[in-house]
Amino acid sequence: MLNASILSIGDEILIGQIQNTNSKWIAEKITQIGCSVKKISSVGDNYNEITSEIDTLLNISDLLIITGGLGPTHDDITKQVLCDYFNDYLVENSEWLEKIRKQFSRRGIQLSKRNQEQALIPKNAKLLYNEIGTAPGMLFANKGKYVISLPGVPQEVYCIMQDEALKFISDVIGATSEDTILYKNIQTAGIAESTLADLLQVDEKLLGKSTLAFLPSFAGVKLRIGAFGNNQFEAKNELERIKSHIISKAKQFIISEDEKSYSQILGELLTRLGKTIAVAESCTGGMLGAEITSVSGSSKYFLGGMQTYSNDVKINNLGVSSAIIDSYGAVSRECAEAMSECIREKLQADIGISITGIAGPEGGTPEKPVGTVYFAISDENKTYSDVKVFSNSREIVRERAVQNAILMLIKLLHSK
Amino acid sequence: MLNASILSIGDEILIGQIQNTNSKWIAEKITQIGCSVKKISSVGDNYNEITSEIDTLLNISDLLIITGGLGPTHDDITKQVLCDYFNDYLVENSEWLEKIRKQFSRRGIQLSKRNQEQALIPKNAKLLYNEIGTAPGMLFANKGKYVISLPGVPQEVYCIMQDEALKFISDVIGATSEDTILYKNIQTAGIAESTLADLLQVDEKLLGKSTLAFLPSFAGVKLRIGAFGNNQFEAKNELERIKSHIISKAKQFIISEDEKSYSQILGELLTRLGKTIAVAESCTGGMLGAEITSVSGSSKYFLGGMQTYSNDVKINNLGVSSAIIDSYGAVSRECAEAMSECIREKLQADIGISITGIAGPEGGTPEKPVGTVYFAISDENKTYSDVKVFSNSREIVRERAVQNAILMLIKLLHSK
Structure with a gap:
């Protein structure tokens, strides 16, 4: 097994200004191809702290993947740290210089001295091509240990890892007969x-x-x-x-059987069955439609929907009978059912799906506490409905409601 | 300055299965009250690795906040590690036992032996109350160093930090006259x-x-x-x-002037001006409405909207003239303007706001490449529109489109 560690560099991580999504993404990808991740850590833009952490991590791992600190400003010091760490020195990489020169000229901007320095690469490091940004990735190999240095911008991390680094790591793993x-x-x-x-x-x-x-x-x-x-x-x-x-x-x-989101599973089912859907959302305000359309190609089965946040919109625009809202309230099984039936009919979809609930933190009652959410799915034969009471924050109630609605539809379609 | 570090424990973090949101949240909160975070790290559910990392982090920090590994199953070993680390031993905390007993009886479940063990707390640790879960937080103080151990569930982390730990940390900082x-x-x-x-x-x-x-x-x-x-x-x-x-x-x-999301800023502006809004979304599929309604109390100004993903829905349900779509296409300034005007009128809102674009990865043309997004805002006097070309993935194009739409409206309202 190839032991690996991941190090993120940047003060913005330590002060909690950004969510470090790079480490999670890298950990997931390299685990899938057979690495065992020993440790994930983050340190600030500080020469000694970075050097000391590289030391610690290389002690417990064969492979270290570093993100961040490769930009053109004074606080970006990763390249210098690695150069010193491996007793290396910077030389200009003409291919890379040409690449960023073209990149700047396309944008109509002069290549500044600062940006030109992005083409300086440690002599013994291998350049890892970066389609998007001005800093390339770098691969250092020394005494059976590997260090891959990547920029901090997530899109650039994904790009370099997928185009270059994952293949290299796979090869290293393949070349060893280790467990x-x-x-x-x-x-x-x-x-x-x-x-x-x-x-x-x-x-x-x-x-x-x-x-x-x-x-x-x-x-x-x-x-x-x-x-x-x-x-x-x-x-x-x-x-x-x-x-x-x-x-x-x-x-x-x-x-x-694969690592797929519910919206992907739903999309495959709807495509296979040749069915179209429409949504009617109250407390989720559009999250259900947003989640369904997060899948590329969803226009094949998603027609659209309505965000009926106010009761007036539910009645006057979607067509829910005001008697239902008067008798049962907008957060009720009856209202959810009417919403799914109305949207199905209005948009001429095969299936209508609705969510209405109390996301909180206010608006709860003893009978219908915060977190109470009603769901309905309507097709040509029948209207199915359900209720759940989720706990925790507004954000989580809404997120769970969306996932539950999609899951409810998946189960229904699965049985067909 | 109180130097702090944050350690997350759990194999699920190392294999990239979950995003470690706890560290970011804690880092942000303790930075705000005056801690300087030196290092953030994650290790697996392994006795020696946890012990060794606690050693390393206490060496560079006065305060260490640990999350995870406090659950009732065999892989949860944080309590035992800390007990051994501080030469302490477990004793039953009767107050906590009573709390979880009540919690279980409310749910109609018998308190198992395994769950009863959640009431065993190291003798010299202070219990930090956890409103939601079965594991309390724990505070260890030893030779001028502090260790706070919290469960891994984010909601429980927020709860214990806000109710108990932040106050304690503030007091420690206040008691020192350090920078x-x-x-x-x-x-x-x-x-x-x-x-x-x-x-x-x-x-x-x-x-x-x-x-x-x-x-x-x-x-x-x-x-x-x-x-x-x-x-x-x-x-x-x-x-x-x-x-x-x-x-x-x-x-x-x-x-x-504060750390606020665009949707919060928008909400405050709309509330102050007493205006209502409605949205019409194509490529974002509901994300704009979802973002606006992520703010609690948004029902005061958000009426609802339509997700008009297909052209039929734009024409037959929203009321965009088919001539516009025939002449200019659904992704056009003209269509965006019509969408914002139609939704404003349809929902009787003060302001209509629309998004239509090509989120990709397919559907681009040389004239309108992937990432092209049109925006329009319509009020009682006028319709404003704009176009942007975003790059990168479908997810990012949609996210940027939503933020840009809200920002466009903020700027417009700001000038009033």
């Missing part, structure tokens, strides 16, 4: 954790040195296989073996 | 970084030992003041002095 763990997630829905465990009959004989984690969330239990092998090939076989076992035992509860 | 840095962000819009720098005339005399960072983003330049003082009181005075200078020089470009 490997491969991970895979299988998403289930509609079955409790303990019932699923009984059904799968997980034991020593099934797992050997591999692992199977049960990760329950409000939306179902995710199974994480960690397949162990003495090399990549063996680990892949183990993964297939354990996956087949799970599928044979729990097929009817599996909604995805 | 302090306080941070504050001021958001500007409509002025380039270099022009703003010239306008502010930032120099040694203004700053002294304090700092002023320029943080440009697609939406404007954020100024981050880092005000230095020999104690809290001095730092607060410095902060006020630098803030006043900035306001006096750049008042007309400041859209918020």
